Every structure is written in structure tokens, then in C-alpha cells.
Amino acid sequence: MGQEISRRTFLRGGVAAAAGLAAGSIPGASAAAAPQEETQLATLLDISKCIGCGACVEACNETNAHKYPNPKKPFPKMYPNRVPVEDWSEKQDVSDRLTPYNWLFIQHAIVNLNGEEQEITLPRRCMHCVNPPCVKLCPWGAARQLENGISRIDSDICLGGSKCKKVCPWDIPQRQTGTGLYLDILPSFAGNGVMYKCDRCYDQIADGQLPACIEACPEDVQTIGPRDEIIQKAHALAKETNGYIYGEKENGGTNTIYVLPVPFEELNKAIEKGKGKPHLKPVKDTMAQANNLTTAMVLAPVAGIAAAVGKFVKRTKNSQ
Amino acid sequence: MRVQQTDRSKTPNRAVRYVYLITVFFLTLTGFGQMPIFKRYYIADIPGFGWLAQFYVTHYIHYLGAILILALVTYMIIDYLILQKKRIRLTASGYVRGTILAGILVSGLLLVIRNLAGSQFAPGFIILLDLAHLGLVMAFLMAAGYCLVRKRSWVTSQ
Numbered sequence: 110m111g112q113e114i115s116r117r118t119f120l121r122g123g124v125a126a127a128a129g130l131a132a133g134s135i136p137g138a139s140a141a142a143a144p145q146e147e148t149q150l151a152t153l154l155d156i157s158k159c160i161g162c163g164a165c166v167e168a169c170n171e172t173n174a175h176k177y178p179n180p181k182k183p184f185p186k187m188y189p190n191r192v193p194v195e196d197w198s199e200k201q202d203v204s205d206r207l208t209p210y211n212w213l214f215i216q217h218a219i220v221n222l223n224g225e226e227q228e229i230t231l232p233r234r235c236m237h238c239v240n241p242p243c244v245k246l247c248p249w250g251a252a253r254q255l256e257n258g259i260s261r262i263d264s265d266i267c268l269g270g271s272k273c274k275k276v277c278p279w280d281i282p283q284r285q286t287g288t289g290l291y292l293d294i295l296p297s298f299a300g301n302g303v304m305y306k307c308d309r310c311y312d313q314i315a316d317g318q319l320p321a322c323i324e325a326c327p328e329d330v331q332t333i334g335p336r337d338e339i340i341q342k343a344h345a346l347a348k349e350t351n352g353y354i355y356g357e358k359e360n361g362g363t364n365t366i367y368v369l370p371v372p373f374e375e376l377n378k379a380i381e382k383g384k385g386k387p388h389l390k391p392v393k394d395t396m397a398q399a400n401n402l403t404t405a406m407v408l409a410p411v412a413g414i415a416a417a418v419g420k421f422v423k424r425t426k427n428s429q
Numbered sequence: 430m431r432v433q434q435t436d437r438s439k440t441p442n443r444a445v446r447y448v449y450l451i452t453v454f455f456l457t458l459t460g461f462g463q464m465p466i467f468k469r470y471y472i473a474d475i476p477g478f479g480w481l482a483q484f485y486v487t488h489y490i491h492y493l494g495a496i497l498i499l500a501l502v503t504y505m506i507i508d509y510l511i512l513q514k515k516r517i518r519l520t521a522s523g524y525v526r527g528t529i530l531a532g533i534l535v536s537g538l539l540l541v542i543r544n545l546a547g548s549q550f551a552p553g554f555i556i557l558l559d560l561a562h563l564g565l566v567m568a569f570l571m572a573a574g575y576c577l578v579r580k581r582s583w584v585t586s587q
Contacts, residue, residue: 189470191471239546240544240545240546240547245543246484246488246544248464248465248559249556249559249560250552250555253552253555254549256549263552266556270464270465271465272484276484276485299466361546362546395485396544398485398489399485399488399489399492399544400544400545402493402496403541403545405496406492406496406499406541409495409497409503410499410503411503412503412504413500413501413503413505413506413507414507416500416504417504417508418507420508421511421512424512
């Protein structure tokens with residue numbers, strides 16, 4: 110049933126997203142409207158259903174293999190020497206963390222639930238933030254956000270500077286050296302490959318299909334639909350199961366909403382964290398601090414006008 | 430910004446000029462800091478410059494600089510229109526620099542809008558904005574360098 114609902118809401122969201130995309134083709138046209146809750150598609154992950162079988166990971170790998178890097182070797186000599194070569198091409202089978210060849214992995218934790226020790230498994234991938242810093246702070250526009258909320262990195266444009274990873278609160282994007290546009294520019298002095306991460310099967314969604322991880326899940330862990338509906342469902346599920354929500358408010362809101370009957374602070378302590386293994390900590394809105402200055406930016410010319418007029422008035426009074 | 434100095438305007442214009450120069454310096458520094466180059470090329474390793482490798486810090490300071498430059502530019506335009514127009518006029522190099530600066534401000538403001546939650550510009554337009562913003566800054570620095578060497582002022586007496 111969950112899967113039926115997810116397909117129905119997904120298709121409805123797809124229509125709204127397509128309409129939004131048409132409006133968005135004119136620069137700035139949709140900026141004023143910004144119907145985020147209606148056009149962005151979110152996924153709800155009911156973690157109590159996840160059995161950690163890895164079917165989603167396998168499906169992700171099979172479906173997205175054609176997008177994976179195919180680096181040229183030997184890699185260009187990098188200057189200065191501190192620039193790290195990141196090569197995953199010989200470790201493509203690594204599946205216990207995020208890599209350029211593995212955009213989704215299962216995170217494990219042993220937690221105490223109702224007095225019993227229990228293993229929890231969570232599919233982890235890009236959270237697809239509502240206002241993604243990886244997209245907004247990319248200096249070249251190589252990372253982009255689609256109208257349906259998917260953030261993806263264009264591997265034809267990305268130079269592999271890894272800024273997106275540094276500004277991502279979860280360090281999601283992963284770099285592969287020796288591939289991409291930088292090889293054609295100044296391979297030794299600028300750039301270092303291409304950054305890779307989950308693109309939530311944007312091409313499949315454009316064809317009206319579900320993302321591979323959702324389609325393949327035997328337990329219907331994930332549901333996809335318009336963000337406002339997914340948020341409502343997440344709250345209903347959390348209420349029903351005395352559960353806890355992660356992803357709704359984090360980083361100002363994401364399009365990946367986890368529901369689990371264990372506090373995420375507790376779960377965060379239990380999971381293995383580190384490189385390619387994102388945390389589950391609360392995350393403040395990283396874009397908000399600068400964006401809060403936008404009002405001051407609008408008022409700045411008013412201050413300039415006031416100062417000039419004040420000078421004029423003072424000068425006029427003095428000359429009389 | 431070299432302005433024809435007169436007895437009446439010398440002191441306030443000097444203050445505006447220094448604020449303008451400091452603002453442009455930090456805008457340029459933090460603007461280049463949006464690219465991952467300061468850490469790669471050891472500049473952030475220099476004591477006191479570590480903040481240049483912190484993208485959210487440089488981003489925030491860039492916004493503060495943008496607020497200042499908008500206020501300053503507006504002040505100078507209005508001051509020119511209501512007080513200075515009869516005494517001074519823009520030189521050719523002033524027009525060139527002013528036009529480039531206007532392009533930087535417009536592309537920068539569009540990028541600020543792009544950064545707001547919910548804004549959706551076409552991907553090609555965002556790339557154009559990023560490249561235009563950077564390219565115009567490079568052009569402005571070259572024009573400013575040329576004017577500094579050749580002692581060209583923004584304005585001259587009528």
C-alpha cells in the first residue's frame with residue numbers, strides 16, 4: 110500500500126515539478142513565486158521497515174553505473190604537492206561508505222530500544238537540501254538544483270575543487286581525480302577531478318519512473334512525493350510510532366526525511382562516522398546567516414540616498 | 430577613486446575614498462575566496478589568513494562588503510546629481526570603471542537572489558552570472574591598475 114501511495118503522489122509531484130520547470134526556464138521568472146513545498150519532491154524513510162538487505166545499494170549501483178567516473182591514468186602531476194590525489198577507480202566495490210562509485214550505503218547502529226539491544230540500519234545518501242549550499246556556493250554553477258528539489262553535480266562542468274563537500278554539513282560529495290573538464294584547462298594547477306553524489310536518479314524521474322533505490326526496496330522503506338505531503342506523512346508516522354524525525358529542519362530543511370523510534374542524537378552516537386560516513390547531528394541552516402543580510406542589502410541604497418540628501422540639506426543650511 | 434579635490438569637499442571625500450578602497454579590497458579578496466584556491470596555494474597557511482579558507486566566513490564578509498559598496502555607490506551617485514554635477518564631470522576612464530562596476534553589482538545582486546531558498550535560475554544563466562561576475566572583477570582590477578599607473582581620475586572639473 111505504501112508503494113501505491115508513493116507512486117500516486119510521486120506522479121502528482123512530477124506534474125507540478127514539470128510545470129515549475131517550464132516557468133524556471135526564464136531566468137528569475139520563478140524566483141518570486143518560489144513554490145518550494147509544492148514543487149520539491151521529498152522522500153520519507155521509515156527506518157523501522159529497513160532490514161539492511163542492501164537491495165537499494167545494488168540498484169543504485171546498477172542504475173547509475175553509466176554516470177560513474179572513468180579516469181585517465183597516469184594522473185597529471187599536481188602543483189603544489191599538497192593537492193591530494195583521490196582515486197577510487199581501483200576500489201569500486203567499496204560499499205560501506207560514500208565514494209564516487211557508491212552514492213548510497215547502509216549505515217548500521219546497535220541501539221537500546223524498549224530495553225532490548227537492536228540493530229538499526231539506515232540508507233544514507235545526499236539529503237537533497239531545500240536550499241543546498243553545495244549548489245548555491247559552487248563557484249562555477251557545476252552543481253545545480255532542479256525544480257523538483259534534486260541537487261546534482263554536472264560531471265561535464267565540475268572541476269573537482271571539493272568546495273561542495275566542504276560546505277555540505279554531511280560531507281556528501283566524493284571526488285575522483287583524473288576525470289572531467291580540468292584535464293582540458295590547467296590540470297596541474299587548477300581543479301582535481303569531479304565530485305560525485307546521489308542525483309536521486311533525476312533522469313529516471315524525468316521519464317516518470319521512481320529512483321532506483323525506491324523501486325528496488327522489498328520493504329517499501331521509502332516513499333516519494335511533494336514535500337508538504339511527505340512532511341505530513343512523516344509527522345503522522347512519528348506520532349503513530351512515537352518516532353523521531355530527522356531531515357525536516359536540518360540545514361533549513363531537506364528533502365530526505367527519516368522517521369525512527371529512536372532519538373537521532375542517540376543514534377548518532379551509535380553509528381560509525383567519518384570519511385564518507387555522514388553523521389546524524391542537528392544541523393543549523395548554513396545558508397541563513399548570509400541570506401539574512403539580504404534585507405540590509407536592499408536597504409543599503411536607501412542609506413546611501415539618505416546620507417547624500419543629509420549632506421545636501423546641511424550644505425544648503427550652511428550656505429544660507 | 431581619485432576625485433578632484435576642493436577645499437569644501439576634501440575631508441568628506443577622503444573618508445569616502447578610504448572606505449571605498451577598503452571595501453573593494455575585501456570584496457575582491459573574499460570574492461576570490463569563493464574559489465578553492467587560498468588553501469591550495471598556501472595563502473590560508475599564513476598566520477592571520479586562515480579565515481580565507483573558510484567558505485562561509487568569506488561568503489558572509491563578501492555580503493557585508495556588498496552592503497557597504499551599494500550604500501557608497503548610491504551615496505556618490507546621488508551626491509553627484511544634487512551637489513556636484515555643476516562642478517565636476519565623469520572622465521572617460523570614470524565611465525569605463527563605472528560601467529564595469531555597475532555590471533559587477535548587477536551580476537552580484539542576481540547571485541544573491543540565486544542564493545535565496547526557492548530561487549530557480551536556469552543552469553546556463555547561473556554559469557553566465559558566475560563567469561560574468563568574475564570576468565568583470567578582473568576587468569575592473571585591470572582598469573583600476575591602468576588608471577593608477579597613468580594617474581587617471583574618475584572625475585574632473587567642469
